[in-house]
Amino acid sequence: MELVFLGTSAGAPTVFRGLPSVALRFDDGSICLLDCGEGTQRQMMRCNVSFMSVERIIISHFHCDHHMGLSGLLQTMNLNNREKSIEIIGPKGTKELVEHVLEPGYFRLGFDIIVYEAGDKDTLDLGKYTIKTIENNHCKNSLSFCIEEPMRRGKFNxxxxxxxxxxxxxxxxxxxxxxxxxxxxxxxxxxxVLGPQRRGRKICYSGDTAYFEPLSSLAEESDVLIHEATFSEEERSGAETFKHSTATDAAKIAMLAHAKKLFLTHISGRYGAGKELEREARKIFPNTTVAEDFMRYDVRYPE
Ligand SMILES: [Zn+2]
Ligand SMILES: [Zn+2]
Structure with missing residues (x-):
């Protein structure tokens, strides 16, 4: 399983960072996108992530930086004669969002869009993996979620x-x-001749959120926690006003969750490469990396 960070900015893009999106590529080559900010399709092209392999897109919430890439991506899939349906999962209101995207009728889709609206503490068993959600405290209908593979067979003795x-x-x-x-x-x-069952890999994505302790339960034992860090601790008042997290908040959640690896994303332009956020988080959770656009990470099995 591979993570590819397509956009790691917050709110507005910068010269170096696109708007939020992460591609999660499974071993069978299929891709699930976590958010789809404006310009996501071009970011995918620049790092060889095939948009035709996208089978599912999860939208965390309806702030524009997280979903404005949808219409362009769908149109390009259409221009490339996509026939395979695509699934879009998001909070309550996602059906309406997709209707708005398609409503002008400038292009007729040659494939189906299957929309699923997830609520608080929802579990979607998709066979290959399970998606679990919780509503966080960023705004109305804002989701954090985790993606977890099923248990695997035990080791051969x-x-x-x-x-x-x-x-x-x-x-x-x-x-x-x-x-x-x-x-x-x-x-x-x-x-x-087989040992006890072993767990699969688990990725948790905070979406946008202020410090939200229940997220640590959702992220429990994650191999990777991708958590927003829009502010540093010095700018805590900004984080509180706009319901975002500081790097310290993200690190605390990673620590409480016993996550293996923390990526900070949704980096405000004021922090440039974000090294100050990384240093801040590492004081609490050493295995922290500030994500950059086009960064790739191979998610290995826990053992
Ligand atoms: Zn955002
Ligand atoms: Zn937001």
């Missing part, structure tokens, strides 16, 4: 397989794939 006298080869593969085999007239279930 080679020694145990040998003790059972099973010969190496196709039988091992079958057992590893969770199928039972018959050996020496005895049926052997995969459980006999």
């Amino acid at each position: 080679l020694q145990r397989a040998k003790e059972l006298g099973i010969p190496e080869g196709p039988s091992y593969r079958k057992l590893q794939n969770g199928e039972s085999i018959v050996w020496n007239g005895k049926r052997i279930e995969p459980d006999a």
